[in-house]
Structures are given as structure tokens and as C-alpha cells.
Amino acid sequence: METLDAYDLNILQHLQQDGRLTNTELAQRVGLSAAPCWRRVRALEQAGFIRGYRAEIDRHKIGLGVLAFVRLDAAHIGGQAVRQLESAIRARPEIVNCHYISGSGTFELQVVSPDLETFSRFAREVLLNLPNVKDMHTSFSLGEVKASGALPLEHLRTRTRD
Incomplete structure (x- = not known):
């Protein structure tokens, strides 16, 4: 499966909005039989377009009121040193997202924590002691304007197969 048609895009759109749709409900919404x-859907999963399904949990309701954006600067950018840092980042559940970034810094992390005191302890005891970390800069979310995991699909609609 290399290209997506209008049915595939509609399936992806509906599943992004509600991953709990039954196959019957989904089929009805996209205009197909079950x-x-x-x-x-199975073909989209096997081709890697759909990577998984999960519940979207309100972090505030489970006591994770702090969202920090942490830029880590690596001491060394090559080979084994970066792989060790990547591995250490992946192992920490408090780090919910990590991206290589351009500009100053090497990684941009999103870190959740119950409160500022807990985050501060995590930053001092864990983040600054990760392998190959040279420096760290932190900003805090003051409120969410948009927090959607749904990806835009409109750019694909002009390139679909029919």
C-alpha cells in the first residue's frame, strides 16, 4: 500500500477522532460495507499508517499538573554517546516526547510531573545526570491552547488514488 484513496483517508480521519469506533460504525461513516x-483498516495497520490505538488521558486529572519543555545539549554529537543518551531518555516515563532539534540544543523533551518541586528534583537528579548531557534549559507550559494528537490529512486528498 503506497498510496491512499479517499476511503483510506476517511478511515484515518475517523479513527483519529475516535479510535473506539466499531468496524460497523466506521464502515457506515466512510460509506463502505463492513x-x-x-x-x-488491516492494510493501513500492516503498512504502518496506523501505528496503534490508545486512550487519551487528561494529565491534570491524574495529577500531572506540570508540563516542562526541556532542551538538552549533548556534550558529544557522535555515535555511541548519543545512542546512550537516546536510550536513557526512552527509559524515563516522565519524558513523554523527545525530538532532535535544529538550532541550539540537541534534544527537546516534554516532561510531565505532579508539581514544580518534583520536577526540580527530577531535573537535578535525573536529567542533568543522563549520559552525555552538557547543559539543560527549561520552559514551563502556562496553559494549553491546543493539545491534539490528530494529524492533518488534507494535503493528501489532492494526491489520492481514486
């Missing part, structure tokens, strides 16, 4: 819809 069997072809199920085959398309």
Missing part, C-alpha cells in the same frame, strides 16, 4: 472496511 468487510471491505475491515480489510482496509
Whole structure:
């Protein structure tokens, strides 16, 4: 599966909005019968377009009121040193996202914590002691304007196969 048609895009759009749709509900919404819809969803999963399904949890309701954006500067940018840092980052559940970035810094992390005191302890005891960390800069979220994991698909609609 290299290209997506209008049905595939509609399936992706609906599943992004509600991953708990039954196959019957999904098929009805996209204008297919159940069997072809199920085959398309499986094909999208096997091709890697759909990587998984999960619940979207309100971090505030589970006591994670602090969201910090942490820029880590690596001491060394090559080979094993960076791989060790990547591995250490992946192992920490408090780090919910990590990206290589351009400009100053090497990694941009999103870190959640119950409160500022807990974050401060985590930063001092864990983040600054990760392998290959040279420096750290932190900013805090003062409020979310938009927090959606849904990806835009409109740019694909002009390139679809029919």
C-alpha cells in the first residue's frame, strides 16, 4: 500500500477522532460495507499508517499538573554517546516526547510531573545526570491552547488514488 484513496483517508480521519469506533460504525461513516472496511483498516495497520490505538488521558486529572519543555545539549554529537543518551531518555516515563532539534540544543523533551518541586528534583537528579548531557534549559507550559494528537490529512486528498 503506497498510496491512499479517499476511503483510506476517511478511515484515518475517523479513527483519529475516535479510535473506539466499531468496524460497523466506521464502515457506515466512510460509506463502505463492513468487510471491505475491515480489510482496509488491516492494510493501513500492516503498512504502518496506523501505528496503534490508545486512550487519551487528561494529565491534570491524574495529577500531572506540570508540563516542562526541556532542551538538552549533548556534550558529544557522535555515535555511541548519543545512542546512550537516546536510550536513557526512552527509559524515563516522565519524558513523554523527545525530538532532535535544529538550532541550539540537541534534544527537546516534554516532561510531565505532579508539581514544580518534583520536577526540580527530577531535573537535578535525573536529567542533568543522563549520559552525555552538557547543559539543560527549561520552559514551563502556562496553559494549553491546543493539545491534539490528530494529524492533518488534507494535503493528501489532492494526491489520492481514486
